[in-house]
Amino acid sequence: MKSNILSSSSITGQNVYNLKDENIGDIKDLMIDPNNAEVVYAVLSFGGFMGIGNKLFAIPIEALQFSDKDESIRLDVDKEKLENAPSFDKDNWPMTADNKFVDSVYSHYGVQNQRHASV
16 A cells, blocks of 8 residues: 555545554554644554443554555554553544644654654
8 A cells, every 4th residue: 555645535534553463453543644644643543342432542644564465454552552552532633733743743653753853
């Protein structure tokens, strides 16, 4: 999938696996910064039972690995690190313009936030 342009509908709803092949959730949405037309992060749903009690996590798009071999999405994170990641609930989404939140997300996953690197 890396060499192709992807539609948001081909990413949303996809299961995400860690490098141990454990299903760690699915992509619910993509958050886009309209000022520079970039995807800031993907929203991953994880936890709960049958959709109840799921937490939502912002995942830097750069932290996701898209495989063209089996069309899977991977995230190099174990479940414990994910459980301790910045999260939010379905009724209280953060604003993408909240630089503190976005920076904490990128820092948690060890990804440099290029959107602020040149500022």
